[in-house]
Amino acid sequence: MKFPARQPPAVWTATTHSERQILEDLNHHPGRATGTTHDQRKRGVRKLLLWLKDFPGETWQQRWYATPAHSLGGKWDEEALAWLVDHDPTVQKRGALKAGFLWLVCADVLRPDVEWLSTIIRSRHWRNPMATYRDPEGFAQLHAAADRQGVDDKRKHQALIQITTIMAAKGGKVADITVGDCLELREVESRTRNQLGAGRGYFYDLLQQLEFFPADAPPTLRQLTMRSGQVSPGQLVDRYALECGPVRDLIVDYLAERQPALDYNTLEQLSRHLALHFWKNIETHYPGASSLRLPSDVIAAWKSRLQVKTRRERQPDGSVREVTTPRSSYIDLLTNARGLYLDIAQWATEDPARWGPWAAPCPITAAEISGRKRNARRKARMDQRTRERLPTIAALVQVAHQQRVDAQARLTALRNAAPGETFTVLGEVFVKAVGEPSRAVGSDFAYDSAGRLRQLARAENRAFWAWASVEVLRHTGLRAEEMLEISHQSITQYVVPDTGELIPLLHIAPSKTDQERLLVVDLELADVLATVVSRVRGDAGVVPLVSTYDVHEKTWNPPMPILFQSRAGGQNHPLGQSAIRRVLDELLLAAGFTDAGGQPLQFQPHDFRRIFTTEAILNGMPPHIVQLILGHKSIDTTMGYHTVYPQEVINGHRAFIARRRAMRPSEEYRTPTDQEWEEFLGHFERRKMALGDCGRAYGTSCQHEHSCIRCPLLRVDPAERPRMEEIRDNMIARIAEAEHQGWLGEVERLQVSRAAAEGKLAQLDERARRATTINLGMPSFPEIAGRTATLPGRRP
Template identity: 65%
Template structure:
């Protein structure tokens, strides 16, 4: 689901623009066929049609029928209806993020208003009837959504200016709803009917086909009405809307449902990591990020020269001083060298002799310190022996050599290919 959203969110503006363009084209074709006399040819948008000679229908939508230059029959009235409802659905769904059944149940009564108690300003609201969660909710109507609602109201009004009452069937409840001034209704077969889900899907598919959008496999991109809900949540939260407000707008019972709708983008993780690095760098002095001077470079190289010790190498970091008072034999930073093993043995034996002498002479103050040094020397010898044992058990793989190349041309193979 996240991948569906990531694939469809970036191309949503293309779909929106295509829906608007297709509606304008369908309206231009319908206006041209209505203006043409029966049986005559007319040209619109570079396409030539011939209007049918006569019709037994009285409905203006059914009479807007014409043939193209190839003799293919087009019902330009229903085509314009589908283009309009496809455009209205795309706009309605992307601005509200509602479920499709909630959209199709929106009526003229759903459009309401609220006066802000502080400023007295009137804000338009859209009431979403209870559906999945049995809770109604109110959405703020943006100026863009207000334009869409206005176009729908103007379209479905009858000659008296009222919106006809139509009954719709609720497939979830398996019951007919009471007659309502539904916004998603059209006149078909001489009667006003609710726009069906299949009509919305068909119009959406026609718009997608016209847009030429494809998915990652190169096939035509498909949008389900619920994709707009996921896109709405993802876009809103990425634009800064707090998730708990998005939860209220979407009518989810828990915030985890809302967060499941939000597609996490790898770019979000990348941007957050880059911001973290920038913050961390800002805490460090900027001088640390400049090109080193010649003196600093010399000091850096000198550091490695000064790490050389009699029994091995000092592994302390550049720029750090020796904090162990050069008691290297006790220090964990000392990396003993195998060639200096005899020297380490000599030091160990000397320490043993000094401990014996100190104990014999009663210099007990030195005994503890000498024991620490002796433990360090023995530890370094153990390190060297372990390293030598590890090296002796290593398996030599040898150096790869070129084998003799045989002539295989008799088998139809390239003689330069050894398989």
């Protein structure tokens, strides 16, 4: 372990002192208490040492661990009191015992373990004597650091109690506390408490500020306790407890071989696909499998199972039932399994000894992993999401602004009211909470007219970040990860050399595609960023440094002045993607938007990216410029984000026709002469035939030398069917005559004409059949259309 906790030695100087030396130290210590407090501690020390001497051990610490005190917890003194009453009838109260035990711990005579002390040390009656006897200078530095941060007394007291607990269990001074000691206390608290609370990690930050920890220590305790970080390929695979050791080792070796070319998030996903969804699935349903060369029926059954997934869904009556749904990642799972087979087959030619024994025919074909249909369905689904959400953007922005203003008004009225005072704001009546309700400071709480306790400061914080998220996402088209990594240093400006004009820019750090880029900041976005910066830096005048967690690489970034951060529990924390989704959900719930089915409309941060792309292209921005703004490597990806509207297609086609018309000779659009008009009308008159109409275009002559029966442009009139049949019968008679006379050339020509006549008659039959189709009364399309798509208005 990189940061181990200190292990107390078996023997140290103070725990070997005699009873007389301990009492002399108590009497002559510069920070000794006075009056009855000193006398009570002295009596308590004598009684406790008398009790401890009855237990085996060479030191007071060994005798302490020989007592049953640890099993009694906070009632440890009952055992000592019962023994002392039997041996000394003058002992009547336990207060002296607790006072004596306090001094023995402060004097480092006894060092109970952390878990036991965490249930005993709760008040300042422990904190103050520890500071006085053990390390006055260290505690003074802690007080000064907490005061500089403006931490409330409750949070500071809690942190000092935790530091006191570590010193009592490990010995030494404040400066001797290690990172491992803090981790041990945190682990103990996570086991002994129902919930840790928002501020129980502040003691670590307090010690970190005093620079007592080494340079490589994480800046916050959260980095060590709330994120697992990167693990090895073997640890990734062992999460699924594969039974076949050789196959387990093969998958580990395969991941290790692929690891240099993959980011950690992709490596973790690949390990889950291969170890869990592939081999663990095979082992569960085909026990004893030990080779990649699997029977065809086993592979077929595996593919069938993989196509669906089962989840538990709670019903309206409270019952839970299993629901089977198609697995959206089915093709990805097959692709990774196919990659395993193909990679091993290729590597076997390069290193036969290592990979050759595992080479096997790939049971997954290229056709099975074709994502054409899936991509088309996903494109249609995403386009529908955009069409439903884009028209609500303006209203959503207005709701976000109003929610923020209202929440700020409530909080301001709350903080201007006295405790217990009734105040009215925005038509709502509140009563400011008195004292400190559990969970937070009372000044942030108020009771509404229904008697519910509401934390108005938290509501204002959520409303602000919902507003900021909506504004930044809709103006920039950033990914949620990129938005949360915007720092104060990202806001920059460019000076035009010729004019001296200042152009505000927003620098986007590399994220998913490892491409950094600069975005021009318009006035609206500049106002939003200025508001965020003013809020985050507060009275200090600087943006606090916080560390963000890279969810893809499972690593912590160095401390930076991140803009999307919030203060909780006396600490500044970066906002995560889950927090952004929560505040957006609350905003949409307040807005009351619904989809076409009447269900509440949900927004994901990525929806704003698609909406930004669609609006940009609709408003005339070239797609290749949008590609650069979004940071896409391929313009196909950008166009995949663009949602096409029917009116856009119509307008584009009309514009194309207008451009084509402008390119044609101008004389074609002059007023025709009388002769040209007569010629135009004569053309249509000459298309009238005995059998029907000729469909040749204006200005063209007959290309078939008036062989109308064979001409595909002849459209026979149904009324002329008898004439057509007469022509066909005449051809049959002429064919018979030609055959009789031996005119073979004439026979061939007449047979071609006869076939054309038969075709014309067949066309007449088909038209007659269609004309007699029965009308079933089906509604027309305008009657069944659920919505009419319209082109969104241009943004000002």
